[in-house]
Amino acid sequence: MADPTKDTYGRIARFYDTLLEPVNAPLRAIGWKLHPTNSSMTVLDVGCGTGAHLEAYVDSGAECFGLDASPAMLEQAAARLGDRAQLELGDATALPHKDASFDFVFTSLFLHELGNSVRKTALSEMARVVKPDGRVLIIDYYVGSMRAKGYLARSVSMVAERIAGRDHFRNWRPFLRSGGIATMAPKAGISIESEKVVAGGNLALWILRKP
Numbered sequence: 452m453a454d455p456t457k458d459t460y461g462r463i464a465r466f467y468d469t470l471l472e473p474v475n476a477p478l479r480a481i482g483w484k485l486h487p488t489n490s491s492m493t494v495l496d497v498g499c500g501t502g503a504h505l506e507a508y509v510d511s512g513a514e515c516f517g518l519d520a521s522p523a524m525l526e527q528a529a530a531r532l533g534d535r536a537q538l539e540l541g542d543a544t545a546l547p548h549k550d551a552s553f554d555f556v557f558t559s560l561f562l563h564e565l566g567n568s569v570r571k572t573a574l575s576e577m578a579r580v581v582k583p584d585g586r587v588l589i590i591d592y593y594v595g596s597m598r599a600k601g602y603l604a605r606s607v608s609m610v611a612e613r614i615a616g617r618d619h620f621r622n623w624r625p626f627l628r629s630g631g632i633a634t635m636a637p638k639a640g641i642s643i644e645s646e647k648v649v650a651g652g653n654l655a656l657w658i659l660r661k662p
């Protein structure tokens with residue numbers, strides 16, 4: 452279980468968007484095109500961080516929930532979203548939601564940070580809480596062939612993962628070696644419906660559903 456007293460994002464939460472929005476904003480736009488939401492939908496962002504992605508779904512009128520293990524990141528999300536989304540401190544490996552609660556479950560740049568067995572549990576939890584006809588969107592590192600732009604982006608990512616801390620780097624490498632989302636998601640009970648590779652092969656967006 453994640454321990455909120457050891458907030459690894461405590462020091463960077465205030466600067467997170469300044470650093471990451473140049474990467475996150477285009478990813479968000481692609482994710483939105485792949486799976487837009489509307490006011491009849493329920494949405495959960497797992498590892499929602501500062502809530503920048505969640506805001507796009509809030510703006511669509513969907514009923515939105517965000518969960519994160521970092522009090523500091525959630526503080527940023529609360530400042531951004533106020534009461535427009537229900538934000539919760541929690542652990543992705545034990546989601547506090549009933550089975551089949553959400554039309555759309557979303558997670559971005561989160562799963563690679565976890566150890567392999569924790570990641571599998573988090574994926575299974577997402578599969579559990581999405582409705583039978585709902586969809587999951589995952590944005591994360593891609594494991595496959597890269598173009599020159601991808602190698603450059605991957606080198607920058609490598610530095611960022613090292614700066615982010617020992618655990619990040621320790622978990623990121625086995626994530627890549629294990630085959631990433633394409634290999635792990637089906638083992639956690641959720642099937643890939645589509646895959647969109649971006650950033651020269653450094654990242655991808657997957658739409659998934661229950662088999």
Ligand SMILES: C[S@@+](CC[C@H](N)C(=O)[O-])C[C@H]1O[C@@H](n2cnc3c(N)ncnc32)[C@H](O)[C@@H]1O
Nearest residue numbers: 453498499500519520521524542543559560561
């Ligand atoms: C790299 S940030 C990504 C934030 C946001 N999704 C984005 O795309 O900008 C990873 C987030 O996952 C959260 N996190 C890490 N382990 C977690 C866990 N076990 N349960 C829930 N959130 C977790 C961190 O606190 C952090 O906010």
